[in-house]
Amino acid sequence: MADVSGERIVCVCKRFEMITQKAKYALRALSALAQAEAGEPMMISDIAAQQKIPKKFLEQILLDLKHQGIVISRRGKQGGYLLRKPANEITFGEILRIIDGPIAPLPCLSITAYRRCDDCDGEQTCEIRHVFARVADATRKVLFSTTIADAVSLPNNAEVARLLA
Amino acid sequence: MADVSGERIVCVCKRFEMITQKAKYALRALSALAQAEAGEPMMISDIAAQQKIPKKFLEQILLDLKHQGIVISRRGKQGGYLLRKPANEITFGEILRIIDGPIAPLPCLSITAYRRCDDCDGEQTCEIRHVFARVADATRKVLFSTTIADAVSLPNNAEVARLLA
DNA sequence: TTAATGTCTATAGAAATAGTAGGGTTACAC
DNA sequence: GTGTAACCCTACTATTTCTATAGACATTAA
16 A cells, blocks of 8 residues: 555665666566567567666667677667577576676675685685575576576466466 | 785675675674673774774674674773674574665565565566565575574584594 | 668766764773 | 773765666668
8 A cells, every 4th residue: 555656666775686677677678579479570669668668778788688699689670679599498597697797695606707705714704605605506596497488477377377266 | 826916805796795795794793703702892993803894894883783782882991892692593684684784686575675666567577576586585594594603613613624634 | 762770889877885084972990 | 080992973985886868870671
């Protein structure tokens, strides 16, 4: 019952940034592409409108995804974007890595951008690392076992379940 | 063998901030207190020196921890800080919540600061929430089952193991 | 040819992080 | 009771990151 005012809320609280707005946009855009007609490119403007994503921001995101081989584009009139591989082969993890950077709570736990912490020569610090290693493992397990296909199909199932209830 | 130069590295990469430097300092400070003589207050300056934490920054951190009932302080000469409860009753999770804020990748997944996302009325978005709910669960499971006592004792065991090897 | 579409670079405002600065308050030691 | 060592508290700043926005450029279908 809160939220009576109509204003737009994106994120009010601090430090909710394990996943950025940009990454959310990316996942939503890819979901839109996954639902588009196969072989038919989808325009930036259409994705932006459908998913309520700022168009110019989305341009950058799709460009990143293109450079990393997630999507392909067609330029000029009738242009647009398509997924480069089946939706069930695109994991949340790889998208987050592209958009948000390494999936690790600490530099010394990153797989793709490992960096030793030089201020962690004390024993407790290593235990901090140990604990967050377990967090990182659990996180990766989830993120790399979920795909864009799941993002598209599961909600529909949920919808069905809701309708049947 | 990297890192030949002697300069100090704290964090070079972007978006490694699931746990902030401040929270790392807090955990290290609490570990120091856990190792201090029971009943004997430990001074900010000593903690700062021992753990290589900027003193004035540490003051703020300990103040926060005091206000949240994690530590108690004694003012004036011969003053200092003590743990308010046994080290094995202080979890990583509660410290991170105090220092870094809610432990949730998305506002709509926070236990302590729940906030509905109003831009997530589409189905895919809810699946994003679903995936990150699993991440958050796994994360909390780890963080709330590890205590400052673990941070102090486990590395010692590791040390012993290393010496025996 | 032209209009629609993606490509690319630069810039800017807001917020969070990681401190620094500097005084105020308390209480032990003498 | 005074001095000084310690914690208490508020405000400020520099840097970085996030979230876009702006605008010129390149490509292609009609």
